[in-house]
Amino acid sequence: MSDTTSPALQTALAYYQAWTSHDIDKAMSYIADDIVCDTPAGRLEGAEAYRAFMGPFVQIVTGAEMIAAFGDDETALVMYDTHTVPVASAPGAEYVTVKDGKINYSRFVFDRAPFDAARNAAS
């Protein structure tokens, strides 16, 4: 499943390992200061905005399994399932570009609908 000869995938997997272990500081060590990230809600720019996006999510993650992971020299693509406090199964996919061991672009795809529904049910 994982071609660990891909430098970009190595970074993507180390990043995944960190955030799924709730270690946001370590996760951020793989994120470039000038990261650009396209999320379902729009574009984020810079590590501070990225941390503000990922931090709250990491706190509600209770588990994760990698579904598939591929990469080449400069890019990687992963899909995983996550288990979270409000949503039992919340799969996501991430495409990243990596430079000098840091993710400088990422595109996230995940379904916001169950999170919206959980929020509406709670309010």
Add this chain to the structure above:
Amino acid sequence: MSDTTSPALQTALAYYQAWTSHDIDKAMSYIADDIVCDTPAGRLEGAEAYRAFMGPFVQIVTGAEMIAAFGDDETALVMYDTHTVPVASAPGAEYVTVKDGKINYSRFVFDRAPFDAARNAAS
């Protein structure tokens, strides 16, 4: 981006080419009769259910670009952006397993929220 030495990816890309060209019959020629497909809304089983899921979506697609595509002997993982009538940018990711040139399992990840919002706005 695309490792076309991967047989599974060849099938996934041929399938992608067909449905983004609005050719649902050709797209279905790459789908196994006993396909199992996990979508954001739940699990579908069998080609008929799959076609009922993809058919309406294919009709509203106005364009698509592949973002990343990888594969190995039996699996492939792709991420693409689609342009649709109700939602200008609707990226998705698909993990597939392929046997004998046909997709027999797929997992879709995409954001239902903008489609829900467009439907609510129209009603």
